[in-house]
Amino acid sequence: MKEGLWRAPSEDVHDFTGTRRKRAKVKMRKTWIWFVVAAGLLGGAPARAPASPTDVLELLPVLHSATSPGTWHTEPAPAGTAHAHVVDGAITDWTGASTGFAGTSAYSNGEFIYADHLFDSYGADDGADADRVATVGPVMDAVPQTYRVEPLLQADAPGEFGAPNPYPVDEQYGDAGLQSKADFVEVRVAADDDTVYVLARTSAMTAATDTAVLLLADTTAGSVSRSVPFNSGIGTTKGDVAVLMAQGGGRAIDLATTAETPVAVAVNADGYTNIVEAAIPRALVERADGTLSIAVAAGNYDGGTKAFRTLSGLNANIANVAFRFAEPVRTWFDEQQALSLYAKTIDPFFTSVDVAKLITAASDTFVPGPGYFERIFTSAATISAEGGSEGIFQPYGVYLPAGYGANVPAVPLTFWFHWRGGKAHSAATTIPRFMRDMGDGLGGIVVSPRGRGTSTWYLGKGMADFGEVWNDVTSTFNVDVDRVYISGHSMGGWASYLLPILYPDRFAASFPVSPPVTQGAWTGVDFSGCDGYRYDEYSFCYEWANDSNPRVQHTRKLLENLRNVPIAIYAGGADELVPVGGSIMQAERLAELRYRYRLYLFPTYEHYTPPVVDEWMEGTRYFRQFARDPNPARVSYIRDMPFEQSVEKGPSQYLTPTTGLNFDFDHAYWMSGLVPADMANGRASFDGRTLAKADPSALAVPEAGGPAAPGQSGPYAMSGLAWTANPLAAPALSNGFVVTLAGAVSVQLDTGRMGLDTASTMAGTVTFDHAVTLKLAGAWPSVPAVMVNGVAASPALSGGVLSLSLAPGTSSIFIG
Numbered sequence: 001m002k003e004g005l006w007r008a009p010s011e012d013v014h015d016f017t018g019t020r021r022k023r024a025k026v027k028m029r030k031t032w033i034w035f036v037v038a039a040g041l042l043g044g045a046p047a048r049a050p051a052s053p054t055d056v057l058e059l060l061p062v063l064h065s066a067t068s069p070g071t072w073h074t075e076p077a078p079a080g081t082a083h084a085h086v087v088d089g090a091i092t093d094w095t096g097a098s099t100g101f102a103g104t105s106a107y108s109n110g111e112f113i114y115a116d117h118l119f120d121s122y123g124a125d126d127g128a129d130a131d132r133v134a135t136v137g138p139v140m141d142a143v144p145q146t147y148r149v150e151p152l153l154q155a156d157a158p159g160e161f162g163a164p165n166p167y168p169v170d171e172q173y174g175d176a177g178l179q180s181k182a183d184f185v186e187v188r189v190a191a192d193d194d195t196v197y198v199l200a201r202t203s204a205m206t207a208a209t210d211t212a213v214l215l216l217a218d219t220t221a222g223s224v225s226r227s228v229p230f231n232s233g234i235g236t237t238k239g240d241v242a243v244l245m246a247q248g249g250g251r252a253i254d255l256a257t258t259a260e261t262p263v264a265v266a267v268n269a270d271g272y273t274n275i276v277e278a279a280i281p282r283a284l285v286e287r288a289d290g291t292l293s294i295a296v297a298a299g300n301y302d303g304g305t306k307a308f309r310t311l312s313g314l315n316a317n318i319a320n321v322a323f324r325f326a327e328p329v330r331t332w333f334d335e336q337q338a339l340s341l342y343a344k345t346i347d348p349f350f351t352s353v354d355v356a357k358l359i360t361a362a363s364d365t366f367v368p369g370p371g372y373f374e375r376i377f378t379s380a381a382t383i384s385a386e387g388g389s390e391g392i393f394q395p396y397g398v399y400l401p402a403g404y405g406a407n408v409p410a411v412p413l414t415f416w417f418h419w420r421g422g423k424a425h426s427a428a429t430t431i432p433r434f435m436r437d438m439g440d441g442l443g444g445i446v447v448s449p450r451g452r453g454t455s456t457w458y459l460g461k462g463m464a465d466f467g468e469v470w471n472d473v474t475s476t477f478n479v480d481v482d483r484v485y486i487s488g489h490s491m492g493g494w495a496s497y498l499l500p501i502l503y504p505d506r507f508a509a510s511f512p513v514s515p516p517v518t519q520g521a522w523t524g525v526d527f528s529g530c531d532g533y534r535y536d537e538y539s540f541c542y543e544w545a546n547d548s549n550p551r552v553q554h555t556r557k558l559l560e561n562l563r564n565v566p567i568a569i570y571a572g573g574a575d576e577l578v579p580v581g582g583s584i585m586q587a588e589r590l591a592e593l594r595y596r597y598r599l600y601l602f603p604t605y606e607h608y609t610p611p612v613v614d615e616w617m618e619g620t621r622y623f624r625q626f627a628r629d630p631n632p633a634r635v636s637y638i639r640d641m642p643f644e645q646s647v648e649k650g651p652s653q654y655l656t657p658t659t660g661l662n663f664d665f666d667h668a669y670w671m672s673g674l675v676p677a678d679m680a681n682g683r684a685s686f687d688g689r690t691l692a693k694a695d696p697s698a699l700a701v702p703e704a705g706g707p708a709a710p711g712q713s714g715p716y717a718m719s720g721l722a723w724t725a726n727p728l729a730a731p732a733l734s735n736g737f738v739v740t741l742a743g744a745v746s747v748q749l750d751t752g753r754m755g756l757d758t759a760s761t762m763a764g765t766v767t768f769d770h771a772v773t774l775k776l777a778g779a780w781p782s783v784p785a786v787m788v789n790g791v792a793a794s795p796a797l798s799g800g801v802l803s804l805s806l807a808p809g810t811s812s813i814f815i816g
Contacts, residue, residue, distance in 0.1 A: 057145035061613040061713045065144035067329040067432040070371035070400065072104055074364035080109030082361040085190050085197040087279045089268035094199055098186055099366040100476070102333065102374035102395070103325055105351070110191075110361035112353045114322050116184035117333035117374055118203060119389045121298070121320035122174025123311050124341030132167040133339065148614075151430050171331040171423075173338035176311045178388065179319035180204035181211050182298040185274075185376070185393050187322045189292065191358040196280045198245065200298060200322075203391045205274035208267040212246040212301035212308055213276045214318070217285035218293035218350055226255045231307035232299070233316035234344045239295065241285055245278040246301045252284050272381065272392045282355070292353040295346045296322040316341040323351040329372050331429045367406045372399045372428050372435060377472040382660065383452065383461045390452075396469050397425045397448035398477075399435040404445075410480035412444030413473065414623070417451065417458060417488030417495035419611075420545070424450035430611065431489075437616040437711070442623060444483070447473050451495075455546050457519050458495045460650020460658035466499065470506070482628040487511035487619060489611055490578070494519065497555040497586075500565045502647070504637070505669045508628040510562070511619040513570040513610050517555050517582045519548035519651065524581025526551075547652040552642045559589050560685070561668065563636045563697075564629060566596035568622045568720075572605030591721060594700040598622060598720035617711030618718075630669065631753045633693035637668040638685045639744075641676055670753035675746040677770050684744035691736040692755035698726035736763035745770050748801065751778035758784075764813040768806060776802045776815075787814040 057063040083095050096108030102117040132153060139146050156169040168175075181204055188199040200213045214232060216239035223237040230244045236255070243252040243263055250263035264279045276298075285292060297318045300309040308317040318341055327333045340348050354362075379394045401411065416434060418426045427434055427448050439446045449469045456462030473479065486507050488496045493515025500510045516522070521543040530541035542550040567590065571583035580601070587599040600618065602609065644665050650658035666674045670690070676682035689695065700721045708714030735757050741747060751758055758778040766774060780802055786793040788804070788811050796803045804813070 057143070059711075061615050062148070063145040064148060064433040064436075064614055066140075066147040067399070067428040067435050068371040069103075069326070069329055070101065070373035070398075071369035072099075072101065072373075073367050073369070074106050075367060077363040077365045080361045080363045082110050082359070083190075084192070085195075085279075087197070087264045087266045087277050089266035089273075089275065089277060091199070091201075091268075091273060091275055094188055094190070096188065096363075098376075100376050101366070101368060102376055103327055104366065104373075105323075105325070106364040106366045107354075107357050107362045109363060110358050112189040112358065114187045114351075115376060116186060116320070116322055117324070117327065118185065118376060118393060118395045119178060119180070119183060120172075120174075120332050120334040120337065121176075121179040121183035122172045122332065122334050122338060123176030123179060123299075123319045124314040124316045125173050125338040126168075126175040126314060127342060128168045128175075129170075129173045129335075130339055130342050133335075147432070148430075155430075171429075173330075173332075173335045174319075174341070175338075176314060176319055179300060179311075180388050180391075181206070182300055182319040184298055184320050184322055187296050189294075189353050189358065191282065191355050193359070194282055196282050196285055196292065196355075198278045198280065198296070200245070200276045200296065202274045202276075202298065203389070203393050204387045205269040206386055208247040208269045209301055209303045210269065211267070211276055212244060212299055213278075214297045214299070214308075215243040215245065215278075215280070215285075216295045216346065216350070217241040217243070219285060219287055224256070228255070229253055229307075231302075231305065231310065231317055232297075233308075233311075233314075234318060234341070234346060236345060236347055238293075238347045238350055243278070243280055243285070244307070245276050246306070247303065248306070250278050250280075252280060272384070272386070274391075286355060290355050292355060293350050294323075294353065295350045297346050314341070315344050318346065321346050321349050323349045325351075329425065329428050329432075331423055331425050333374060333425070368400060368404070370400050370402050370404050372397060374398075374425065375472070375476070377468060379468055380464070383464050394450060394452070394465065394468070395424050396450055396472075397428050397446075398473070399428065399439045399446040400477075401439040401443055401445065403443075408478060410478045412442050412483035412485065412623075413477075413479045414438040414442060414444060414446045414485045414487060415499075416446055416448045417486070417492030417499075418448065418454075419488075419490035419492055420455045420457075422454060422492070424448055431614045433614040434487075434616050437620050438485075438487070438623075441617060441620045442485075445473070445477055445479065455491070455651060457491055457546060457548075457651045458498060459519070459647050460661055462650070463647055463663060464661060482630065483508050483626075484628065485509050485511065485623045487513065487616075488515075489513040490607065491516070493578075494555075496567075500567070501555055501558045501561045502663075502665045503668075504561050504563070504565050505628070505630065505667075507565050509623050509626045510565055510567040511570075511616075511623065512567070513619075514572060514575060514578050514605075514607050515569065515583065516545075516578050517586055518542070518550040519553045519646075520545040520550040521578055522550065522554065522556075522582040522585075523579045524585040547655050549646060549653040552653075553646050556586060556589055558638050558640060558643065559586065559595075560593060560636045560638050560687075562590070562595055563593070563634060564632045564669070566622070566626050568598040568600065568619055570600045570602065570605075570610055570619070572607060572609055573601060573603035574605060575607045577607040587719070594697065594721065596700075596721055596723055598703060598718055600706075600716050600718045602714070602716045604715070613713055615712050618709055621709075631693070631755070632669060633695040634687075634689045634697070635669045635671050636685075636687045637671060637674065638683060639666055639674050639676060640683045641679060641681055670750040671747060672750070673746055673748040673775065674744055676743055677745045678743070682743055685742045686739070686744065686747060688737060688739040688749065690754035690756060691734045691738065692757075694731045694733065696725070697723050698729055698731075699724045734763070735760050736765075738765045739774075740767045741772060742769050744768070744772060746773040746775070748775035748777060751776055759816075761814065761816040764815075765810065766806065766813060767810045768808050770808055772806050772808075774804045774806055776804075778802070784816050788812070 096111035
């Protein structure tokens with residue numbers, strides 16, 4: 001199978017011996033049989049009443065309609081400042097702001113700006129996808145809940161039964177391969193009294209001769225069938241003028257008379273600029289009503305023939321088309337483009353531009369509404385590379401819930417992390433109900449990062465991508481930062497351990513599904529000599545994946561960090577890829593710690609059953625219970641340096657580790673600056689309580705449930721722990737703290753966030769196994785008197801931080 005959810009399990013999470021590969025394929029075929037049975041036999045009680053006859057199917061597992069594309073509109077904003085444009089290859093005179101949402105447009109500072117989908121420049125379909133769409137399309141139109149048939153055919157579900165698949169096994173519809181040099185990021189249009197200016201920017205361009213841009217202008221009424229020149233391979237019934245823009249100058253051709261007019265063009269391939277810029281006389285392309293009706297496309301340029309390079313075996317030599325405002329939600333958002341190019345036309349993608357708005361520096365406010373979008377952000381050059389899909393412009397998926405609009409209050413946010421082989425839009429395409437359960441069901445936003453690749457395990461650049469997406473999401477949308485949740489399947493389930501362990505103060509709860517507990521797999525047992533840690537070794541305890549070091553990367557040793565992050569785990573008893581023993585042992589450790597958790601054990605589920613069933617309501621209901629406490633009464637945190645270094649290396653721990661990245665996982669909540677005694681191989685653990693707050697973990701009580709629930713098929717057995725207040729204990733609050741450190745030489749506490757009063761006497765009890773510098777940040781007006789074990793100490797005060805040097809052992813501290 002191709003990469004993606006529905007590929008053979010032996011290619012998904014781990015690399016296995018031949019025997020296990022065969023067993024995995026047999027189990028996958030059984031999963032598809034389960035798929036068919038589940039829809040009719042194992043459905044849980046409905047989560048909501050049906051709205052229409054076909055909506056009844058939406059209440060069952062498996063049969064779910066497609067994810068709805070995002071809705072949006074623009075509203076007039078105050079006019080911006082007009083800027084003169086010079087065709088010189090510089091982008092500095094283009095001052096408008098893109099919407100940042102692919103497949104949308106707006107006016108900004110007198111520029112009409114279209115943001116395109118990234119990495120969708122696959123050109124024309126070869127006919128096979130068109131044939132499949134013609135076959136399954138009418139069924140999908142009549143019964144929307146059969147939508148998932150098409151992505152299953154694209155991913156070769158029949159092949160998993162050993163049956164022939166008459167259709168191509170590709171997630172994209174175009175068949176040119178990714179033509180990244182012609183991959184639009186955006187297209188901009190501006191104008192002055194005499195000239196229309198066009199700027200097209202691509203995601204990759206290593207030489208000025210790489211890319212050619214085509215503009216068709218519909219200048220007169222009527223439809224005449226004509227061929228479009230420049231070896232484009234397409235025709236038009238709308239276009240009257242064709243303009244080719246490329247290095248060495250452009251030319252406009254009147255398609256009726258073949259009269260040719262030179263056009264000024266500048267191309268800049270330096271760094272990540274990647275623009276083709278042109279100045280076209282308005283008289284050539286403007287309609288009598290003062291508008292432009294244009295279509296714009298790109299392809300690879302042949303400087304010798306001054307035309308598009310031929311894309312072998314395809315009907316058209318165009319790779320990417322702009323102004324596609326209605327592409328359905330797909331992994332690569334190229335369905336309409338590919339099918340239109342197969343039909344040798346880009347006529348469906350003409351758009352209208354108001355020249356008067358361009359000249360008067362009109363601006364819009366962009367307002368996104370409910371549905372699914374591709375969001376585009378600018379990544380750091382330090383983790384980017386020219387070419388392919390690794391440039392500075394990166395995508396993530398975002399689903400906005402029903403009712404979302406310009407003036408909504410802060411809403412919850414759920415991060416979904418994809419499986420190995422997945423992409424940013426895999427969840428929205430393949431498991432559409434997740435978006436609705438976690439979006440509409442939780443009343444919040446769902447975000448699906450790309451992770452800088454299909455198999456980064458969210459390490460190295462993948463970890464950096466998470467940080468960038470986090471920053472963009474929280475600055476773009478109105479997010480309730482105390483109700484941020486995380487989930488994912490398979491490799492994404494690992495991320496649902498990894499990220500809350502490293503950043504516990506960012507998440508209110510976690511929901512890993514079929515989750516490896518390390519990069520690779522853990523069977524649930526461990527003993528000396530049972531490593532399995534090299535790319536060419538296996539063991540009874542561990543299995544590697546993508547050149548991992550699974551013992552070093554084991555999350556079980558860091559579960560203490562989840563004290564304030566409840567977690568619900570979905571584990572399949574018949575999972576052929578992620579041994580259920582690992583999930584059971586994770587739950588055992590959480591129980592030992594008396595943390596809040598639930599383990600949902602599905603005895604019949606295999607690795608792919610949860611996404612096949614596509615039901616997530618139990619996870620949604622679990623999430624709803626919790627909000628983050630940004631300043632909890634107790635904080636536990638472990639900083640493990642070998643683990644931290646493994647994150648910096650990326651997924652390849654031995655062969656090709658990433659260099660130049662630095663992540664300091666040294667803080668959580670009101671604790672920061674945790675420094676191990678051994679920065680190379682050490683482990684520093686912190687456990688601290690503020691006595692100014694009541695500890696909610698007074699009693700841990702058992703939970704149990706199953707075998708099914710509304711909106712969640714079974715059978716399953718749920719076990720876990722919940723926290724409840726101890727009715728017999730009335731906590732006595734005081735202005736003090738208790739801290740235990742092991743393996744550390746320095747730590748800082750934020751007394752304000754701990755609820756401590758620096759103007760009153762403060763008491764602390766600290767236990768260390770090393771000499772430690774204890775730093776207390778707060779509103780200290782001057783250096784206070786400090787006693788340590790009854791002896792006057794000499795603290796230092798700098799920048800509001802009081803520093804104490806303390807010896808190993810247990811010390812009683814009095815301040816004030």
